[in-house]
Amino acid sequence: MNKKWILPTLYILFLMLPIYGLLSMSFKTTNEILGGFSFFPQQFTLANYTKIFTDPTWYNGYINSLIYVCINTLISVSVALPAAYAFSRYRFLGDKHLFFWLLTNRMAPPAVFALPFFQLYSAIELFDTHLAVALAHCLFNIPLAVWILEGFMSGIPKELDETAYLDGYSFPRFFIRIFIPTIAAGIGVAAFFCFMYSWVELLLAKTLTSVDAKPIAATMTRTASTSGYELGLLAAAGSLTIIPGAIVIYFVRNYIAKGFALGRV
Amino acid sequence: MSRIEFRDVRHAYPPPPGQAPVYALKEVSQVWEDGGAYALLGPSGCGKTTLLNIISGLLTPSEGSIRFDERDVTGLPTSERQIAQVFQFPVVYDTMSVFDNLAFPLRNRGMPESRVSQRVTEIAEMLDLSERLGQRASGLTADGKQKISLGRGLVREDVNAILFDEPLTVIDPHLKWQLRSKLKELHQQIGVTMIYVTHDQVEALTFADKVVVMHDGGVVQVGSPVELFNRPRHTFVGYFIGSPGMNILPCSLDRGQPVFANNLLSSGYPVDTDLSGKLEIGIRPEFIRFSDDGIAVEIQKVEDLGRYQVVTVRHESSQIKMLVGEDQAIPSEDPKISFDPDNLRIYCDDWVVESAHA
Numbered sequence: 164m165n166k167k168w169i170l171p172t173l174y175i176l177f178l179m180l181p182i183y184g185l186l187s188m189s190f191k192t193t194n195e196i197l198g199g200f201s202f203f204p205q206q207f208t209l210a211n212y213t214k215i216f217t218d219p220t221w222y223n224g225y226i227n228s229l230i231y232v233c234i235n236t237l238i239s240v241s242v243a244l245p246a247a248y249a250f251s252r253y254r255f256l257g258d259k260h261l262f263f264w265l266l267t268n269r270m271a272p273p274a275v276f277a278l279p280f281f282q283l284y285s286a287i288e289l290f291d292t293h294l295a296v297a298l299a300h301c302l303f304n305i306p307l308a309v310w311i312l313e314g315f316m317s318g319i320p321k322e323l324d325e326t327a328y329l330d331g332y333s334f335p336r337f338f339i340r341i342f343i344p345t346i347a348a349g350i351g352v353a354a355f356f357c358f359m360y361s362w363v364e365l366l367l368a369k370t371l372t373s374v375d376a377k378p379i380a381a382t383m384t385r386t387a388s389t390s391g392y393e394l395g396l397l398a399a400a401g402s403l404t405i406i407p408g409a410i411v412i413y414f415v416r417n418y419i420a421k422g423f424a425l426g427r428v
Numbered sequence: 429m430s431r432i433e434f435r436d437v438r439h440a441y442p443p444p445p446g447q448a449p450v451y452a453l454k455e456v457s458q459v460w461e462d463g464g465a466y467a468l469l470g471p472s473g474c475g476k477t478t479l480l481n482i483i484s485g486l487l488t489p490s491e492g493s494i495r496f497d498e499r500d501v502t503g504l505p506t507s508e509r510q511i512a513q514v515f516q517f518p519v520v521y522d523t524m525s526v527f528d529n530l531a532f533p534l535r536n537r538g539m540p541e542s543r544v545s546q547r548v549t550e551i552a553e554m555l556d557l558s559e560r561l562g563q564r565a566s567g568l569t570a571d572g573k574q575k576i577s578l579g580r581g582l583v584r585e586d587v588n589a590i591l592f593d594e595p596l597t598v599i600d601p602h603l604k605w606q607l608r609s610k611l612k613e614l615h616q617q618i619g620v621t622m623i624y625v626t627h628d629q630v631e632a633l634t635f636a637d638k639v640v641v642m643h644d645g646g647v648v649q650v651g652s653p654v655e656l657f658n659r660p661r662h663t664f665v666g667y668f669i670g671s672p673g674m675n676i677l678p679c680s681l682d683r684g685q686p687v688f689a690n691n692l693l694s695s696g697y698p699v700d701t702d703l704s705g706k707l708e709i710g711i712r713p714e715f716i717r718f719s720d721d722g723i724a725v726e727i728q729k730v731e732d733l734g735r736y737q738v739v740t741v742r743h744e745s746s747q748i749k750m751l752v753g754e755d756q757a758i759p760s761e762d763p764k765i766s767f768d769p770d771n772l773r774i775y776c777d778d779w780v781v782e783s784a785h786a
Contacts, residue, residue: 254442320515322515322519323521325481328486329484329511329512330532330580332507341523344523
């Protein structure tokens with residue numbers, strides 16, 4: 164008998180278990196969660212979700228997060244496109260060192276930068292704005308996007324550029340009309356990773372905001388309110404944070420594999 | 429259309445920091461007449477592609493100038509030179525259909541749409557692409573894509589020249605012949621200058637009226653296929669063209685006539701005796717015969733190629749290849765060979781030595 168499926172199934176169950184736990188908790192009342200373990204919600208309730216979608220302190224968290232994540236993705240990808248093109252097409256003094264140095268930016272924990280960023284953005288009055296968080300996240304997202312895009316661009320032969328010039332295109336027209344559509348898959352993958360890293364990053368986002376641009380993850384840390392622990396609410400909020408990433412990954416699922424094959428993801 | 433002229437063009441790619449530049453192209457002065465069919469022949473890495481890219485403007489030469497009909501275009505960008513170029517590996521715009529790919533160079537120059545579709549249909553017909561015009565270009569096989577690349581090069585009528593950079597490498601052998609004769613036919617029809625880069629001598633000799641042989645960054649000889657075969661100006665040409673290539677043997681001079689291994693030979697023309705440098709004789713395998721008296725050799729190998737046999741013989745340390753007709757006997761005892769004096773060339777430091785009295 165073929166038993167090959169047993170191990171993967173166990174593994175997937177193991178991975179899904181916490182997610183299921185979170186999901187099932189989000190449909191329970193806090194009292195039931197504190198009362199004892201149960202596999203299915205005994206008193207099924209949507210109250211937690213209703214609270215999130217009606218209380219501005221909750222749903223604004225999502226909106227804030229989405230705004231700065233989108234701004235960040237936009238900035239990162241549009242800045243990384245020309246940079247990656249330069250790295251893939253031109254040879255210049257120290258190009259390889261510079262390229263590697265970009266990656267080393269990802270090696271420092273964001274906490275290192277929290278304090279200088281806090282001071283800097285306070286000084287130029289960007290503190291507690293979406294732009295502040297978006298810019299701060301560029302620190303690690305631009306190098307990442309450059310790294311991913313460079314891999315995709317180097318897979319496109321230089322002759323494509325040359326043919327476009329021969330066919331009468333100038334560089335800017337070629338870049339926008341021919342080159343960007345050709346590496347659309349790469350842009351999708353880069354955007355996905357920028358989105359993900361910016362979405363899950365908590366420390367910088369929390370440090371650089373107070374009220375107006377407070378991200379959802381920061382809101383979620385304040386679950387101990389006057390009415391005690393609101394674990395059901397927390398679980399519902401947690402379940403909702405999974406959704407944007409799932410949507411984005413659905414769109415780029417076919418290209419991610421290509422990115423892995425290039426060794427750049 | 430125009431006459432393309434190279435004046436003292438040299439090119440070096442940017443060297444790694446701290447090293448002297450290495451010239452990929454050393455001093456080329458060359459005229460490409462309007463409407464000629466040229467082949468650029470040479471081994472890999474001899475500067476052929478560099479030369480093409482300088483014509484099309486993808487590279488700006490380090491020194492020298494390029495003129496189209498006396499107009500200096502050295503600094504002109506590629507998009508303004510009106511050159512079509514086809515590369516070794518297929519380049520298609522994946523996001524467009526086959527039709528749009530072929531129409532692209534025309535539309536970019538504002539040709540009316542009715543004329544565009546007429547032209548594209550013509551070219552597609554010629555390349556057997558008619559049935560695929562509506563398909564997306566990304567789904568085609570390598571040779572299908574290369575046909576699109578070729579088509580895009582041929583579709584414009586107003587070009588100064590069409591450059592082919594080993595365009596048939598990825599194409600099936602039987603289709604190769606067909607496409608090459610199509611190209612030749614097209615050249616006769618439209619009379620545009622074509623420059624065809626290849627390292628395959630058969631391709632070069634069948635396609636071109638004039639073959640430009642390049643070696644180590646320089647042009648060593650320009651001539652018709654017959655000239656290249658009969659009168660190679662450089663030992664490289666002799667060796668590279670012909671199958672098997674010319675035998676190049678060390679020699680010395682005695683009263684204007686070459687001496688090879690203590691055998692005084694006759695070369696058909698006397699040369700100056702005070703030549704200094706490395707002296708060699710060149711003789712094609714076609715012009716060596718077995719004879720009763722001559723140079724004593726030892727037969728090493730006989731390869732039967734059907735209509736003739738390639739015989740490899742040895743005299744002291746020199747290996748000599750010769751062609752023998754299938755009906756001719758190969759002597760079994762004491763073989764001796766002689767060279768045809770009219771087809772014997774003398775080379776000094778690899779360059780041919782012309783007659784002293786010419």
